[in-house]
Amino acid sequence: MDQPAPLVPPASVEEFRDRLAALSGGLPKRLRQCAEFVAANTDRIAVSTVAELAAGADVPPSALMRFCQMLGFSGFSEMQRLFREAYSPGWPDYSTRLRNLKEGGAGRPAALLADFVEAGRLSLESLAKSLDEPALDAAVGVLAGAGMVHVVGLRRAFPVASYLAYVFDKMQVPALLHDGVGHLDHRHALQADDALLAITFAPYSAETLALADEARARGVPVVALTDLPASPLARGAAAVLRVTEVDFGAFRSLSATLALALTLAVAVGSAREG
Numbered sequence: 001m002d003q004p005a006p007l008v009p010p011a012s013v014e015e016f017r018d019r020l021a022a023l024s025g026g027l028p029k030r031l032r033q034c035a036e037f038v039a040a041n042t043d044r045i046a047v048s049t050v051a052e053l054a055a056g057a058d059v060p061p062s063a064l065m066r067f068c069q070m071l072g073f074s075g076f077s078e079m080q081r082l083f084r085e086a087y088s089p090g091w092p093d094y095s096t097r098l099r100n101l102k103e104g105g106a107g108r109p110a111a112l113l114a115d116f117v118e119a120g121r122l123s124l125e126s127l128a129k130s131l132d133e134p135a136l137d138a139a140v141g142v143l144a145g146a147g148m149v150h151v152v153g154l155r156r157a158f159p160v161a162s163y164l165a166y167v168f169d170k171m172q173v174p175a176l177l178h179d180g181v182g183h184l185d186h187r188h189a190l191q192a193d194d195a196l197l198a199i200t201f202a203p204y205s206a207e208t209l210a211l212a213d214e215a216r217a218r219g220v221p222v223v224a225l226t227d228l229p230a231s232p233l234a235r236g237a238a239a240v241l242r243v244t245e246v247d248f249g250a251f252r253s254l255s256a257t258l259a260l261a262l263t264l265a266v267a268v269g270s271a272r273e274g
Contacts, residue, residue, distance in 0.1 A: 007072035009082070013042070016082065019071055030059045034067035046083040047202060047228055050076045056229075120255035122246040127256040132242065139223045139239035139264060144271035146195035146221075150186075152178040152211050153199030153225075159254060160199050160225070160261050167262065171269035178211060187214045199225040199261075200233055209233060225261070 010016035020039055027035060037057035038045065044053065053076075054061040065075055073079040143149050149168060153161030161177060168175035178186050190196070196215040200208040209232055212222050221238035224231070234240045243260050245252045 009072040009074075009078060013083065016071070016079075017042070023070065030063040031067050031070065033057045033059050034064055038067070042083070043202075044228055045080055047231070052229060116253060119246040120253050123244070123253065123256035124259060126246070127243055127260060130242070131260075132240075135239050135241055136264070136267075139241055140267045140271055142195050142221050142223055142238050143197060143264070143268045147174065147191060147193040148189075148195075149173060149175040149268070150178060150190060150194055150196045150211075150215070150220075151175055151199075152196065152208050154180060154205045154207055156252070156254075157199040157201060157205065157208070157225075157257075160257050161197075163258065164197065164261050164265050167265040168269070171265070171272075173265075173269055173272060180207060187211055190215055190218050190220050192219050195221050195223060195238075197223045197225065197264075198233055199257075200231075201227045202231070204232055212237075225257070225264075 010019050017039075020035060023035065034057050037053070041053075041056065044056070048056075050061045050064055054064040057064065068074075068076050068079045071079065073082075151161045151165050151168070153164075158179070162179070165175050165177035176186060176189060196212060198208050198212045198215075204226075212224070212233055215222050216236050222233075222236070224233040224237040224240045226233045226240065226242060227244050229242070231240075231242075241260060241264070243256050245254065245256055
């Protein structure tokens with residue numbers, strides 16, 4: 001009797017989603033948990049380990065491995081490779097994003113405003129529901145007790161970092177912004193009684209991660225403001241604050257991130273006054 005041909009793994013993220021949707025019905029409990037969690041968190045596949053995804057789905061790693069094989073992959077590594085290759089170029093460049101918006105009929109200024117306001121609202125609501133209060137308290141404690149607060153955030157995170165430095169200055173909290181201007185390196189300013197507030201989101205800034213590593217090597221505590229649980233910035237951090245932004249047309253606002261940053265800065269200023 002002929003054996004059925006082995007299932008060919010999905011060749012694209014779109015094909016992966018189609019196959020996942022087709023297989024989701026009638027699965028055993030643990031495999032169904034895997035399917036539901038992966039479907040809701042495809043952005044985590046490229047940056048998470050088997051153990052992290054399994055924990056998120058509340059299943060043992062062996063169940064997640066069976067789930068990968070059920071989709072046609074040889075194992076988790078092959079599934080992860082699909083997503084890493086798909087997202088390795090990063091988000092589309094800005095000319096592509098603008099062209100996509102125009103082709104989708106969303107180019108009118110008033111329509112854009114409404115869509116970005118809605119994305120911001122959803123981001124803020126998500127932050128309010130998912131905020132880790134103990135982590136926020138821990139972050140405030142670390143920064144309030146620091147002799148100097150070093151702040152770093154480059155690329156998309158730079159507006160957040162520069163705003164934090166501005167607010168700290170207005171509240172007379174000693175702070176140093178590591179902005180990379182002129183390729184000047186301020187890492188030697190890190191002292192044992194200081195703290196580093198580092199901000200980066202996927203795709204993560206190598207410069208920010210390097211400064212965080214330097215701080216930890218010098219015994220300086222790091223407060224991480226980032227997005228995913230598997231963010232490399234979270235490793236070894238004294239406190240981790242996570243925030244995600246809803247995008248529109250591949251443009252991600254900073255609505256929730258700035259709200260969290262302002263909360264953090266004012267709480268630190270209040271704690272130092274007390």
